[in-house]
Amino acid sequence: DTAVSQTPKYLVTQMGNDKSIKCEQNLGHDTMYWYKQDSKKFLKIMFSYNNKELIINETVPNRFSPKSPDKAHLNLHINSLELGDSAVYFCASSQAGLIYNEQFFGPGTRLTVL
Amino acid sequence: AQSVTQLDSHVSVSEGTPVLLRCNYSSSYSPSLFWYVQHPNKGLQLLLKYTSAATLVKGINGFEAEFKKSETSFHLTKPSAHMSDAAEYFCVVSDRTGNNRKLIWGLGTSLAVNP
Numbered sequence: 001d002t003a004v005s006q007t008p009k010y011l012v013t014q015m016g017n018d019k020s021i022k023c024e025q026n027l028g029h030d031t032m033y034w035y036k037q038d039s040k041k042f043l044k045i046m047f048s049y050n051n052k053e054l055i056i057n058e059t060v061p062n063r064f065s066p067k068s069p070d071k072a073h074l075n076l077h078i079n080s081l082e083l084g085d086s087a088v089y090f091c092a093s094s095q096a097g098l099i100y101n102e103q104f105f106g107p108g109t110r111l112t113v114l
Numbered sequence: 115a116q117s118v119t120q121l122d123s124h125v126s127v128s129e130g131t132p133v134l135l136r137c138n139y140s141s142s143y144s145p146s147l148f149w150y151v152q153h154p155n156k157g158l159q160l161l162l163k164y165t166s167a168a169t170l171v172k173g174i175n176g177f178e179a180e181f182k183k184s185e186t187s188f189h190l191t192k193p194s195a196h197m198s199d200a201a202e203y204f205c206v207v208s209d210r211t212g213n214n215r216k217l218i219w220g221l222g223t224s225l226a227v228n229p
Contacts, residue, residue: 043219105158
C-alpha cells in the first residue's frame with residue numbers, strides 16, 4: 001500500500017498552460033505539504049495544510065494555488081506555467097502535535113515546462 | 115531561527131570503506147534532527163531521527179548518527195559503504211513557528227561509492 005501517492009509522475013507541458021498535481025495520503029495524518037526541488041536538489045517548502053487549513057505559505061507566486069478538499073488530499077494547481085516552474089514537486093504528510101514532526105514523502109512529480 | 119549546514123556537497127568513498135557525512139545545526143532550543151536519503155530519480159526516505167532520547171541514533175541500512183550538543187553536530191556514519199548507498203543525503207532540523215512546525219533542509223551531500 002502506497003502511503004503518500006502523487007499523480008502524475010511526469011508532466012510535460014507548454015508555457016502558459018494550467019496544470020494540476022494531485023496528492024493523497026492514507027496514513028491518517030492531519031498535515032500535508034508541497035515542496036519544490038530544483039535541478040540542484042535544493043528542497044524548498046511551498047505550502048502546508050493542517051486539517052484543510054493553510055498554515056505555511058512561503059513566498060511562492062500566486063500562480064500556485066493549493067487546495068485541500070479533505071485532510072487526506074492536497075492538490076497543487078499551477079496557472080500560466082513558466083519555464084522556471086520546471087522542477088520535481090514532492091508532496092509529504094505528517095502528524096501535527098508530535099515533537100519530531102517526521103514527514104513521509106510521495107514519489108515526486110517531475111514537471112517540465114517547454 | 116533554526117538552520118542546518120552540510121559541510122560537504124560531495125563525498126566519494128570506495129566500497130567497503132567508512133562513510134562520514136557532516137552536518138552542523140543551529141537551534142535556539144532542543145532540536146529534532148533527521149537524515150533523509152534520496153536515491154536517483156526516487157522520493158525521499160527517512161534514514162534516522164534524533165528526538166532528545168539517546169544521542170546515538172541507529173537508522174536503516176546500517177547508518178547511524180550521533181547528536182553532539184557541544185559541537186552542534188549530527189554527523190551521519192556507516193562503517194562500510196555499499197554500492198547501493200550512492201545517493202543524495204539531506205540533514206534536516208525541525209523548526210517551530212508558533213504552533214506550527216516545518217523542516218529546515220540542508221543543501222544535500224551527494225555520496226558516490228566507487229567499486
